[in-house]
Amino acid sequence: MSCCGSCKPKTKVLAVILDLDGTLLDTENATKGILKEFLTRYGKEVDREREDKKRLGMTQKESAAGIVKDYDLPLTPEQFVNEITPMYREK
Template structure:
């Protein structure tokens, strides 16, 4: 029976895209949040967007809910936004 190769040999490279060079998600976030906030009587503030950088979706949702004073739980908020992401 052959011995499996160590994982270090199977993975040769890892790409970390922390600055948006490969995938710019900032525009996606604003395209999804702007209409949602308008429906809830709020206005998107791009200056607050920096608070979302580097956060998990759950953490970012909590920040948005607090910053805009929205009356939803984090779970409700995420479930309402998820259908809008394409």
């Protein structure tokens, strides 16, 4: 295997970071479907316009707090994350 000029022959790779969000997986559409399913459990409907404009680029913690507040859910942000995470894993 050849190496680029700046690599040392004995250099070991210790870690690799992959950004799959939107690159290899269409996580945005999956997220929308899961949120819709989740909110239905609480008698709520997704506000598409709000979600499309508001949540992109947020951390999980920020997004969870916003969803709990915006949809007046009877949960803490932590409870929301704990309930919705298995739904993500299933999908």
